[in-house]
Amino acid sequence: MIWPIFNSLYISLLQWDGLSPAIYIGISNYIELLDDEYFYISLMNNLKWLIFFMLAVPIGLGLAIFLNQTIFGIRLIKSLFFFPFVISQVVIGIIFSWFYNPRGVIGPFLDKIGLSNYAILADENFATYGIIFAGIYPQIAYCMILYLTGLNNLNTDQIEAGRMDGAKGLSLFKNIILPQLKPATFLAIVVTVIGSLRSFDMVAIMTQGGPYGSSNVLAYYMFETALSEYGYRMGYGSAIAAVLFTIMMFYILFFIYRMYQSEKKGL
Amino acid sequence: MRKILAILISVASLGYSSAFAGTLVINTDLTDPAPKAAFDWAFKKFQEENPDVTIEVNNFDHEGYKQAIRNFLTTSPPDVFNWYAGNRMLPFVRAGLVEDVSDIWSDSGWVDGNLTEGMSHAKKPMTIGGKQWGIPYTYYQWGVYYRKDLFTMNGISVPTTWDEFVAACATLKAAGITPITIGSKYLWTTAGVFDYLNLRTNGYEFHMALTKGEIPYTDPRVHAVFDKWDELVKPGYFLENHASLAWQEAIAPMVNGEAAMYVMGNFSVRLFQEGGLSDSNLGFFQFPEITPGLPMAEEAPTDTMHIASGAKNKIDAKRFLIFLSRADVQEEMNKTLGQLPVNSGSKVNRDPYLEAGLEMLNNAYAMAQFYDRDAPAEMASEGMKGFQEYMVNPDRRDKILERLEKVRQRVYK
Numbered sequence: 001m002i003w004p005i006f007n008s009l010y011i012s013l014l015q016w017d018g019l020s021p022a023i024y025i026g027i028s029n030y031i032e033l034l035d036d037e038y039f040y041i042s043l044m045n046n047l048k049w050l051i052f053f054m055l056a057v058p059i060g061l062g063l064a065i066f067l068n069q070t071i072f073g074i075r076l077i078k079s080l081f082f083f084p085f086v087i088s089q090v091v092i093g094i095i096f097s098w099f100y101n102p103r104g105v106i107g108p109f110l111d112k113i114g115l116s117n118y119a120i121l122a123d124e125n126f127a128t129y130g131i132i133f134a135g136i137y138p139q140i141a142y143c144m145i146l147y148l149t150g151l152n153n154l155n156t157d158q159i160e161a162g163r164m165d166g167a168k169g170l171s172l173f174k175n176i177i178l179p180q181l182k183p184a185t186f187l188a189i190v191v192t193v194i195g196s197l198r199s200f201d202m203v204a205i206m207t208q209g210g211p212y213g214s215s216n217v218l219a220y221y222m223f224e225t226a227l228s229e230y231g232y233r234m235g236y237g238s239a240i241a242a243v244l245f246t247i248m249m250f251y252i253l254f255f256i257y258r259m260y261q262s263e264k265k266g267l
Numbered sequence: 268m269r270k271i272l273a274i275l276i277s278v279a280s281l282g283y284s285s286a287f288a289g290t291l292v293i294n295t296d297l298t299d300p301a302p303k304a305a306f307d308w309a310f311k312k313f314q315e316e317n318p319d320v321t322i323e324v325n326n327f328d329h330e331g332y333k334q335a336i337r338n339f340l341t342t343s344p345p346d347v348f349n350w351y352a353g354n355r356m357l358p359f360v361r362a363g364l365v366e367d368v369s370d371i372w373s374d375s376g377w378v379d380g381n382l383t384e385g386m387s388h389a390k391k392p393m394t395i396g397g398k399q400w401g402i403p404y405t406y407y408q409w410g411v412y413y414r415k416d417l418f419t420m421n422g423i424s425v426p427t428t429w430d431e432f433v434a435a436c437a438t439l440k441a442a443g444i445t446p447i448t449i450g451s452k453y454l455w456t457t458a459g460v461f462d463y464l465n466l467r468t469n470g471y472e473f474h475m476a477l478t479k480g481e482i483p484y485t486d487p488r489v490h491a492v493f494d495k496w497d498e499l500v501k502p503g504y505f506l507e508n509h510a511s512l513a514w515q516e517a518i519a520p521m522v523n524g525e526a527a528m529y530v531m532g533n534f535s536v537r538l539f540q541e542g543g544l545s546d547s548n549l550g551f552f553q554f555p556e557i558t559p560g561l562p563m564a565e566e567a568p569t570d571t572m573h574i575a576s577g578a579k580n581k582i583d584a585k586r587f588l589i590f591l592s593r594a595d596v597q598e599e600m601n602k603t604l605g606q607l608p609v610n611s612g613s614k615v616n617r618d619p620y621l622e623a624g625l626e627m628l629n630n631a632y633a634m635a636q637f638y639d640r641d642a643p644a645e646m647a648s649e650g651m652k653g654f655q656e657y658m659v660n661p662d663r664r665d666k667i668l669e670r671l672e673k674v675r676q677r678v679y680k
Contacts, residue, residue, distance in 0.1 A: 018337060019337065019362035019364065101512075101516075102507075118508075121510075121511045122511035124660075207452075208453070211511075213652055228648075232644065
């Protein structure tokens with residue numbers, strides 16, 4: 001666990017194609033990274049993923065509340081809603097690529113609103129959003145499940161008490177139900193952040209970072225430079241990995257700090 | 268001296284064949300039906316001729332092979348593996364993973380004979396540093412595939428000059444037909460267009476110098492290529508949304524009669540035919556002349572067979588390479604592959620596209636391998652990304668070429 005981290009940090013100081021002897025070049029890879037527009041595009045896309053992926057949390061919550069009823073056949077409906085999470089990301093990526101194809105499923109609808117022949121995955125400005133949308137689809141189901149279990153464990157006494165005190169609708173939800181769902185929310189946010197960092201598979205399947213690198217994310221860019229058909233710049237790829245690692249490190253440290261703070265308060 | 272050596276080697280070869288019971292390990296990525304059938308035939312034939320050799324084939328998925336080759340060559344090298352000519356084999360050759368097979372190319376270097384005369388013209392793409400590193404067994408031409416019926420319907424004859432070509436595009440566009448289809452999702456299709464524009468505008472020597480990194484991408488002659496490209500991109504003669512389509516998906520518009528031409532390799536013919544086109548409505552022509560009087564070089568990527576430097580059974584591996592270079596073997600294999608045999612003694616299928624291709628290549632001034640095989644991998648990947656971006660945003664040409672120049676300075680350091 002520790003050794004690979006340091007090893008890849010070391011490789012990031014080399015110029016190495018994986019076959020020939022490696023040459024030590026100091027921080028040149030990092031200097032090049034600063035001047036690499038694809039790197040910035042990928043970084044921005046990572047940010048977009050993070051922000052828009054968060055939508056999965058409220059949407060999941062909404063669905064969970066909607067489905068948290070006791071009517072005939074609700075179990076079946078629930079399991080249908082859960083289905084996207086069961087399907088592999090790869091399959092979702094492929095299916096959404098078909099959807100987005102101008103000759104595919106949504107093509108005729110786009111024609112009607114005047115966007116004939118529009119291919120979102122070929123549009124440098126929107127390709128990332130197209131992929132995020134596909135990626136968020138199973139993520140919503142995941143958040144929904146987390147909230148459904150949360151809703152099952154609600155303390156009915158508290159809700160009754162709240163009702164007695166005249167809380168209704170939104171205020172009941174905000175002041176009584178949401179605080180009780182805090183553990184579920186916490187978990188949903190954590191898995192969503194992790195999910196957004198796992199954008200690699202969707203990008204690899206749907207666009208390979210294209211058109212011309214505009215939908216790249218750091219993880220895929222790293223793969224592309226270090227391991228793809230034309231890449232094999234191990235050092236440069238490792239430098240990207242080091243940056244990604246630093247970002248994650250900050251996030252995790254912040255997270256641990258927050259947890260530590262709330263634990264302290266709890267005591 | 269040579270005789271003694273020969274005896275020594277033949278003794279060694281005897282020793283080898285008994286020690287290893289003649290197992291020949293071959294790694295390939297020939298999973299598509301046609302290549303698989305062709306090689307199954309070749310393996311069987313080789314075993315019939317050499318009953319003491321057992322062939323063991325490890326077949327990889329085509330895309331996965333590009334990754335796997337690096338692993339298996341360094342960790343558990345096979346005896347024989349297939350790859351591509353030109354710069355694509357350079358990193359492996361440089362890393363000492365490929366066996367030097369100059370002896371089977373020279374006249375009497377190896378006891379078991381050598382390659383036939385029909386192969387001598389193919390020596391150059393296999394040569395790095397004055398040595399040969401494998402043998403070619405098949406190649407195919409690139410050019411323009413077109414819908415004959417759409418051309419006749421709009422009164423267009425096959426263009427042989429650039430002006431005729433652009434005029435044909437204009438006529439087709441006016442008739443509501445996409446002049447040229449292309450699917451650039453996987454980038455390399457754009458390089459086919461670039462290569463031909465460059466070969467026709469500046470010629471073979473310039474193209475080779477550019478892919479060798481000797482000429483800056485900001486050179487006015489490179490700009491001249493893009494000026495020509497502008498004449499096709501700016502009026503919208505290429506298929507819309509090509510960046511979202513794989514090359515196979517871009518065949519559909521042509522099959523449906525919505526597009527008329529495709530700058531492609533001959534391997535696409537099978538897909539056109541599966542889509543329902545036949546000789547009566549699918550034609551092939553040579554990419555038209557741009558600079559008058561410039562000798563016409565063609566794009567003809569070559570597939571090759573190599574021996575790993577870590578091979579255990581190099582004797583049989585060389586036998587297999589020689590076998591694979593024989594006129595009769597290449598003829599039979601390429602019949603199945605639907606491609607052109609490299610050995611000039613082999614006959615070509617009766618197939619209008621192959622016959623047209625062979626005639627074109629026999630008269631070709633020189634042959635380029637393809638942008639991503641002539642240029643080193645890093646340059647090729649950035650270059651093709653740039654070509655795709657240019658085809659979507661022709662206005663960004665200067666920025667793209669400056670970026671490519673930056674990459675060139677880094678890659679060819």
